[in-house]
Amino acid sequence: MVNLLLAEPRGFCAGVCRAVMIVKDALQKYGAPVYVRHEIVHNRHVIQELEEMGAIFINELNEADISRPLIFSAHGVSVAVERQAQEKGFSVIIDATCPLVDKVHRQIRKYAANKMNIVVIGKAEHPEIIGTVGQLNDISKVQIIKSVEDVDTLPFPIDEPIGFVTQTTLSVDETQEISMALRQRYPQLSSFKNDDICFATTNRQAAVKKIAEQSEVVIVVGSKNSSNSRQLREVALKAGAKSAYLIDDVSELPWEVLDTAENIGISAGASAPEHLVAELVGTLNLRYDNIKIHHVIIAKENVKFKD
Ligand code: SF4
Numbered sequence: 001m002v003n004l005l006l007a008e009p010r011g012f013c014a015g016v017c018r019a020v021m022i023v024k025d026a027l028q029k030y031g032a033p034v035y036v037r038h039e040i041v042h043n044r045h046v047i048q049e050l051e052e053m054g055a056i057f058i059n060e061l062n063e064a065d066i067s068r069p070l071i072f073s074a075h076g077v078s079v080a081v082e083r084q085a086q087e088k089g090f091s092v093i094i095d096a097t098c099p100l101v102d103k104v105h106r107q108i109r110k111y112a113a114n115k116m117n118i119v120v121i122g123k124a125e126h127p128e129i130i131g132t133v134g135q136l137n138d139i140s141k142v143q144i145i146k147s148v149e150d151v152d153t154l155p156f157p158i159d160e161p162i163g164f165v166t167q168t169t170l171s172v173d174e175t176q177e178i179s180m181a182l183r184q185r186y187p188q189l190s191s192f193k194n195d196d197i198c199f200a201t202t203n204r205q206a207a208v209k210k211i212a213e214q215s216e217v218v219i220v221v222g223s224k225n226s227s228n229s230r231q232l233r234e235v236a237l238k239a240g241a242k243s244a245y246l247i248d249d250v251s252e253l254p255w256e257v258l259d260t261a262e263n264i265g266i267s268a269g270a271s272a273p274e275h276l277v278a279e280l281v282g283t284l285n286l287r288y289d290n291i292k293i294h295h296v297i298i299a300k301e302n303v304k305f306k307d
Contacts, residue, residue, distance in 0.1 A: 001290045004281060005215055007207035007267035008297040011274045013200030015098030016041045018305040019074035020050070022096040025307070026069050027054050030092065035064035037081070038073040038127050040096060041271035042226035044248050066090045075127040076101040078134020099305050100198045101128060104165050105135045107196070111163040112136045117156040120144045121178050121195070122167030126227060129167055151181040162186050166195040169228035169270070171235060172205050199303065200270050201228050207298045208232045208267045212239035214296075215265030217257050220246045221276045222269030229269025241265060249276055250283045258284070 012020075019040050026034045032054020039047050039057055047057060055071075058064050061084055069092035070085055076097040085093050097105075111118045112135075122129040124144045133142055143154055156162055164182060166175055175195045183189045212218050218236035222229025229246055236244040245254050246269075258264060264284065268277050285291050 001292055002261070002284070002288045003263045004284060004291055004293045005211040005263060005265045005296050006277075006281075006293060007204070007211045007265065008295055009200070009203050009207060009299060009301045010266075011221075011268040011270070011272050011277060013198070013204075013270035014301070014303040014305050015074050015100060015198070015200070016271050018307065019096040019098065020046060022094060022307065023050050023055050023071055024053070026071060026092075026094055030069050033065075034069045034071060036071045036073060037061065037064075037077065038075060039225075040071070040073045042223050042229075043269070043271040043273070044223045045273060045276060046271060061085055061088055064090070069094060071096055073127065074098045074101070076105060076131035078131050079137070080134060081131075097131075098168070098198075100168055100196075101131070104132055104168065104196045107163075108132055108165050109135050111165075112138070112141070114161065114163075116141070116161040116163045118142045119154065119156075119162065119164040119182060120166070121164060121175060122146065122170060123227070126167060128169070128227075132165065132167075145178065148177050148181045151178065151185055154185070156186070158186060162189060164189065164192065166197060167227070168196055168198040169201050169231065170195070170197055171231050172197055172202055173235075173238070200301070201231070203299045203301060204228065204232060204267065204270060205235045207296060208236050208265070209239040210298055211265035211267065211296050212236040212241040212244070215263045216242050216261040217254075218244040218265035218267065219253070219280065220244065220267050220269060221249070221280060222246055222272045223248055226269045226271050229272065232267050232269060236265065236267075250280055253280075253283070258287075
């Protein structure tokens with residue numbers, strides 16, 4: 001018998017649902033094409049579907065026709081990009097930034113207004129961090145770090161006011177270690193919350209941990225450029241799965257590993273649509289005679305963001 005352990009929650013989070021809906025609504029309201037700066041969410045299948053409907057994904061604003069609507073992705077954008085879009089005179093500008101990323105933007109602006117030194121925990125090249133740091137005109141008091149070791153390299157004096165924000169999709173455990181190291185070096189941070197990792201990232205990591213403890217192999221559905229999907233694979237490995245794979249869809253399934261497994265864990269990143277998971281379960285069902293499905297539920301998510 002092959003046991004399939006399905007992590008719950010998995011897949012689309014409230015911020016991704018909202019962002020994808022914003023693009024679909026814009027296509028319906030304004031017709032095609034609509035321009036989206038950066039991939040609306042990091043998933044190949046979502047992007048492909050929206051492209052087929054008439055969305056055009058761009059990296060720079062000068063790739064777009066200003067007479068058409070422009071949408072900012074769920075990861076958020078810098079103030080400079082917002083300003084540039086206004087100055088160029090786009091007919092319609094729609095912001096699909098996740099409200100939880102917006103919250104981090106407000107926080108970093110507040111630190112800057114209070115003239116504090118600011119530590120940003122995250123990956124400097126990720127669009128969310130570029131947008132977060134880009135909330136400030138002056139970044140001379142900002143340092144981006146991504147490891148416990150980086151804490152020792154921070155140039156900020158201990159007696160100056162300091163605050164920190166984090167990327168929303170990091171590893172919960174690793175980020176806690178970094179924030180603890182920060183608190184040790186800067187004791188005045190002790191009253192700060194641990195991180196800005198969102199509920200969706202936290203829940204998906206907790207659920208994948210649970211299935212990984214009972215699985216030889218864990219399959220995470222998601223794209224390679226999705227930060228939260230990559231984290232799920234890492235978390236699964238750390239939690240005890242012998243192997244873990246991040247796949248865009250069933251065409252990438254590692255059959256040589258699956259064929260010898262009795263317990264297969266399944267999850268999906270916050271940007272991966274559920275139909276890909278259904279297709280995965282259906283494919284495994286066809287291949288193996290005796291499959292038993294177990295739903296491993298660690299939380300129910302009822303969060304919905306308004307447009
Ligand atoms: S992963 Fe979290 S921060 Fe990112 S879009 Fe989803 S809810 Fe928002």
